[in-house]
Amino acid sequence: MKAWEDLVGTALLGTRRRTLDLAAQPAAVQELAADRADPAEQLLAAAAALTTYRRAGRRPLHDVRPLPVAAPDERPFVPPLARERLARLLAASHPDLLLEWLGIVAGTAYRIPPETLPLLAEAARTKAALRGPLVAVAGPVGAWLGQRNPDWAFLSAPPEESGDVWQYGSLAQRRRWLATKLAEDPEAARDALTTSWKSEPADVRADFLGVLAGHVRAADEEFLEAALTDRAAAVREQAADLLGRLPGTRYGQGMAERLRPLVRRRGRVLEISIPQGERGDGTVRLRTLVAAAPLAFWSEFGPPAEVVRMTVEGCPPGVLRDSWATAALRQHDATWAQTLIGADPGGRTTPPLLGVLSPASQAATVGHLVGRLPVESFARLVHELPRPWTKELGTALLDWIARQDDHRLVSHAAVVIARAVPPECLLRHPLATTRLTMDAGPWRRALTETLNFRREMYEELA
Incomplete structure (x- = not known):
């Protein structure tokens, strides 16, 4: 109702800055407010009259048809x-x-x-x-x-299996449609993606590449190479990431060839030359080359465990290690991931690299890190571990938290562990099947209460 919106807007701004437009008010309100000389009194009179006017009701509607009822749902209610x-x-x-x-x-x-x-x-x-x-x-x-x-x-x-979803659905619906089609009908999904690609906003293009990440294959190389020239940096980064996951691409081999003259081994030293004559920062360009080149390139200089521990000259060692970590994540190389974690267990790349390992190796490595890292550092690492967690990792973390003394960072890690361990850990672990007495620490009680709450959720709906 424009009359009410105009009245509220005038009240919010104040009558010194804006006077009430009586012409926008109903005729009856105009008559009652028009004889007030003071704008503030005029506003208050109009507000009183219009409020009563709004509360007074309205004439009954005619030819009203009842709303249709919802379609029947034969499923039983939850217990x-x-x-x-x-x-x-x-x-x-x-x-x-x-x-x-x-x-x-x-x-x-x-x-x-x-x-x-x-x-x-x-x-x-x-x-x-x-x-x-x-x-x-x-x-x-x-x-x-x-x-x-x-x-x-x-x-x-609309039903997400209908073709209209791709054209008219929300972003979330289109993402789900694309993910389903990539699994069930890859050719149709790729046809839809390439057909609408140029008309999509930049953030949507990047988002769709994220969906493609779980289904990328060698035939996508040409499409991803074209995306490397996209106007949006986020799209270019996503395309480079996906190309890095494909073995033997022209992109990866080209990056390796450009990297080769920049790397030389001298004894236990890796000499790295910063790229010159490139557009932009040479260190940034070096990161791009190392992250995009196949990790097999470094076999020319020794096995991963040896290469990673060499002295680096010519560039900051952290630049090389971070770029190796990016390459290991893209190429899902467990050997390099394990080596990089061992060389710098407390580094910021350790949590994502753990996600590359098999469930058994992941749990074993986390168990090894417990002994190598201070409690505070390990507690911080828990927050950054990639999810979803495996049963093995969840069990290892529950075992760790059960042994810890009271500590602020440990209590914060306990909140994450309580919410993130998979349901398989809730059925047997003592922390999820027992309840602590009131003399236990607050964070311990909160941990076991959350675990028990989650366990009961699954049991009630089993």
């Missing part, structure tokens, strides 16, 4: 205990645990009570990660609500 837990989650405002709970339900044949949908939809409106699992568990009632509230329109999304 009573799970329903009570949902109420606790909504009251406590724990979006990460709520997301996990919805994900569990989405993997079952249950649906959620319709009276909880408005609160869940409002939570998903501000936290997009909740939308996918919520749509799955809300069913036809959720779609009915989404059609009647624009803020919850994500609940009434």
